[in-house]
Amino acid sequence: MNELLNDFEQALLAVDAVAAREVFDRWGAENVRSEFLDQIIVPVLDKIGDGWAEGSVSLAQVYMSGRICEKLVDAMILRDPMPVRSHPRIAIVVLEDRHILGKTIVYSFLRSCGFSLLDYGCLGVDDTVKRAIDDKIEVLLVSTLMLPSALRVKDLRRQFDARDADVKIVVGGAPFRFDETLWKEVGAYAMGRTAFDAVSVFAGIEGGAS
Amino acid sequence: MGPSMSCSERVLTAMGHKEADRVPFLLSATMHGAKELGLSIREYFSKPENVVEGQMRLLRKYRHDFMSGMYFAANEIETWGGEVIFFDDGAPNAGEPFITKSSMITGLTPPRIENSNLAQRILKTISLMKERVGDEAPVVGVVVSPFSVPVMQMGFGRYIRLMYEERPLFEQLMKVNEEFCVSWADAQLAAGATAICCFDPVSSTTITSRQMFLETGLQVAKRVIGRISGPTVMHMGAGACGQIVGDILSTGAAGLGVSSLDDLGVIKDSCRGKVTILGNLNNIEMRNWSAEQAEQEVKKAIASAGAGGGYVLADNFGEIPWQVPDEVLMAISDAVFKWGQYPLTWVRDYEG
Structure with missing residues (x-):
């Protein structure tokens, strides 16, 4: 799990969409695909955001990480139903x-x-x-x-x-x-x-x- | 103590990494001249004579050491044919980006300065400033770096994608922008500017990673600063530069504008004897500073970076908001006169 988190973070910081997709596929081989969202994407994007606030990550990396994740999520939605979140409008x-x-x-x-x-x-x-x-x-x-x-x-x-x-x-x-x-x-x-x-x-x- | 130095002597001494009579300071109150003249921001920037008179009054009032030919960062966008939007209470801003798809870069050529009314007004402003102050005070010209101006040309997101995903087009855009930037800087120097301040916030590690900076922004900065015909200060526009300060030393920049996100003392240690640093009063917080707070912030900055010269006290962004009251700017000025006199004997016992 930690290895997947780390590999996904490194893929996003390197703005490497192929490597990010590869981590997603490794996750999907052994886990419920839709759980990639809460188990991997959310904590990694949170960590990258914190990195920007602390000065170790650039805004460009934050932006490109978000784009890569958005595309992954769109691809996931096409294959599997996503968890429905309750939240305000x-x-x-x-x-x-x-x-x-x-x-x-x-x-x-x-x-x-x-x-x-x-x-x-x-x-x-x-x-x-x-x-x-x-x-x-x-x-x-x-x-x-x-x-x-x-x-x-x-x-x-x-x-x-x-x-x-x-x-x-x-x-x-x-x-x-x-x-x-x-x-x-x-x-x-x-x-x-x-x-x-x-x-x-x-x-x-x-x-x-x- | 002998007679005090002129502003120019003071700044030149500091930039020669020696201690002058006191720490020089620059209050980039680009819009406050309008208040002095009772004009709106739009009216103020409509005539060079207004800006010259406004800046002359501020030079005397704040007793700082520079005249600034800066109007607002978005002025370059007008020269490129883009839209500038005026506000009643803030700096004019760039409108919608005019490069709406990256393929448009292929046909882009540098605009001609003589065809831009706004650029011509700025050149006349600098020329009139030089006539008024002569050699008494340096006149600063301003450009936006070829690496940072695409934020206004094509929008932030599209530009970041260009950097990562379309490097040949990125390089082409830099080539065109570099030509314009050098000609615009040189035109200001020819009009009478003493030095150029090149704003480059995209190079800061707040915006791009060091790795990206080494591949792109640093190369652009080296090429541009090497070609501009006068001393050039690289200004991070409030972005952090602690991780790249060693790299910036290789650009040939005479000065570096430092953010309040950075530790001024650490940056000074890296730049000592090589590059003069400017900064790093927080231009947003200062709106609510009391006179006592202003004094403490000035003391802290001078204690961090003043010793040995190579330091100009300034704000962290390069443009003081319209909302910052005159009382705060006067308090900053008073504090520089009180605590900035060399030698800085008090710094030894300063505990912040």
């Missing part, structure tokens, strides 16, 4: 910016982990509020790159509150990484340093944590 948005990499990484990670979520692309505050309320979103993941966009989360919170919409905002991106108190200042429910942090937030909400 989730959407993800890039707020008032065109830099979509952070959103893409989180979206790809969550899909690879078996979550389904709506992708709003790049939107302003008003459009985000309208769509989230129309879609009855419970958790809104907000990605930002620049400080002004991060500060705009305050307006998002204000508009949801004015409409009595219980939407939990989870923020991520460079401004929140460089100022670890900023997420509280803008009224977010939580901040994600890595994509996996979002999963912990969902678990907390499902478990009734506030």
Whole structure:
């Protein structure tokens, strides 16, 4: 098991899709294929995300790892039914910016982990509020790159509150990484340093944590 | 103590790895000049005279040591024919990427600087700055590295895939970008810039692994810095460089812009006597700093990197957000004047 975990991690960090597929096939020879998701993909992507937060892994490796895993999961879905996860209604948005990499990484990670979520692309505050309320979103993941966009989360919170919409905002991106108190200042429910942090937030909400 | 040095003398001494009269510092308040003149950010950047006047006022007000010809990083995208989006409270940003599929790289040629209104305004700004300050203060020109500008040209994800999956097209894009970057840097030097700051966040290990950097970004940096006709600072734009600092020494860069993610003292040890370092005040956190916090951060940075010269105190990103209050910038300035006077006798007993 440890060898498979290690080999899969090394394959992803080397951005070697063939080697990653080979690990998947080795797993499938002796195990239930669909369990590759929870037993291998999720812990390895979590570890790679932590590696980025600690500075030992690059963002490019995180991004390419997510892409490789997403393709593997798509291939798995074609062959075997995947476990259905219970989770809140989730959407993800890039707020008032065109830099979509952070959103893409989180979206790809969550899909690879078996979550389904709506992708709003790049939107302003008003459009985000309208769509989230129309879609009855419970958790809104907000990605930002620049400080002004991060500060705009305050307006998002204000508009949801004015409409009595219980939407939990989870923020991520460079401004929140460089100022670890900023997420509280803008009224977010939580901040994600890595994509996996979002999963912990969902678990907390499902478990009734506030 | 003799008469104090001019800004230029102070910076040159520091970059010669000697101690000047005090630690030189650069406050990259590229937008704060608009506040000084009572203009919106869009109005401010619409005329070279505005930027020159704004930066002159900030030079006197903050008593820092540089004039910066920088408008905003996305200005290069306008030259390439792309879209720049203005905001009321932040730096203009690049719009939708104009390379929408990698095959478009095949037909790409470097844009002509003389055809870009924005590039011409920047060149005029630098020229007017040089007229105003003469040799009193260095004027900094700015380029985005050929290795980093594709983030705006084609989007981050598509560019990373190009790096890993389509190396020949990647190399072709670098070739075109290098031609533009060198000509853009040289045009700014010809207009009066003293040195060039080349922003290259993609080279940082926050964005690409050291292995990828050695294969790609390092080679680009060596080629470009070798061709630019003046001293060039390689700036990581808030990305970490601790793992590649030894490699960066081989690029020929005169300086290195360091992130707050890095240990300034460790980077200084690696660069001592070879490359001047700039940094690394946290430009996002400083928005909420008190005067006391600002003083402590300045002390910490000077204690880490000030001794022996080869250090310019600056922020970690190369652009101070619009939201950072003047009081904080004034407090940083006061602290440099208080704690940055050479010799730094207090550093021996500094415990942070």
